[in-house]
Amino acid sequence: MRAQRLSHPAADLDDLLDSVVALQAQDVPAARLAARARGVRALDGPVVRTWAMRGTLHLLHERDLWVVDLLGPVFAAAGRRRRAALGLTDELCARALPALREVLADPLDRPALVARLAEVGIPLDPASQAPAHLLAFAAHSGLLWRGLDDTYRLLRADREPRRADDGVRELWRRYRRAYGPATPDDFAAWSGLPKRMARDLPEVVGEPAAPTGAVRLLGHFDPYLLGYRDRSAVLDPAHARLVQTGGGVLTPHVVVDGRVVAVWRRVRGRVGVTPFGDRPDIAEEIAEGVAEEVADLGRFLDADAASTRR
Known part of the structure; x- marks a missing residue:
């Protein structure tokens, strides 16, 4: 969550994209929600929306073209x-x-x-x-x-050329900084590169971060879960079907200290949070954090918003 700027918000979009490489952006409102969860209120600046990882529309900084x-x-x-x-x-x-x-x-x-x-x-x-x-x-x-x-x-044609092998290693370094710990298989799934191009990649050591209790409401195409082939470290396989509904679409979900613990939906100005079945107690534990997130979501959407347990 620290690397993804979910527990330590980014200063601006430039800072955010430096950290997370790109935001998935085939759905612009979902991209805005992903930026909001990371402390960024507007998708403006020297950025480009184009087909990148997995052949899907992403928002990239111009320097990363x-x-x-x-x-x-x-x-x-x-x-x-x-x-x-x-x-x-x-x-x-x-x-x-x-x-x-x-x-x-x-x-x-x-x-x-x-x-x-x-x-x-x-x-x-x-x-x-x-x-x-x-x-x-x-x-x-x-x-x-x-x-x-x-x-x-x-698109500007004056981009700095880069050899393919250098590019793979640089993308792996940036990916590991944003998503590590992760494997080359995860990297291949996130990038869409053939596995043969993801072999023999150097280890990239990240810095451990202490839990902060941060609660975040993430949306349909948030990059947090989309960064891995194996999501079991952050999403219990017993509950995966509640979040992974197919077609690359995710049910909006609640993340606490890196773990997905609930799903949420907004209907007529109210945000309903449904904890996973084996953690009915989690609603009380995260109530304050959810209330803060819902209030921020309402300000961001310029709409009334209130939370309710479902």
Whole structure:
């Protein structure tokens, strides 16, 4: 929790991304909640929302765009068969990249971008998945990114090149600092890199931290649990199905000193907390921390919020 800035809040988004590498951001409200739990109120500054770890949208600092250069080719290659099934041949994709650079003089949303591409000879069926897969390919190729307002923009081309092996080791170092203790298997699951690229990685020693009693309400796509293949150290397997509902979506959950102890939901201004079955006493133990978190959540959402036991 200390490394994830959950018990020791970040000063700002720059400080947060330096610590946790990236925030998962296919769902912008969920990314905002992840930042809130770490002391950050706004997702502004020199940041980019693009396809990174596991081929999923993440929020990265501009200085960490070398991650796109490292991971992009892996996911572009992995998506080749699906692109071909959608009519996105290698030849069409090769023509699409300079066409995208031509039409993205200004930020455009997806419908406008598809229309502009058709005008320059890259026709796509807007009702199919072809536009989404082409734009993801372009992002993996280091050409564009997707703003928090869901418009597409050109990515700066003057990124510092980095050898793949150096990039893997640097990403492993940053990952271990944010998620350790963790294994190379965890790293491969978090990054989406093939296991062969995660072999023979050097040990990275972290600093132990004392428990603080910190209570945090985490959301659907919070990186805390998404950082591991084996989550048993923080989530009892007996309760995993209550949190891991499939498709990479997590039930919002309560974390106390690193352990997931309950789930929560917000309905009509009230936050209901349901402790796991074997710890009915936990509700009393964490009541004060939950009340503080709920109050902060209400301020963050500019909405009335109250807690209730379920």
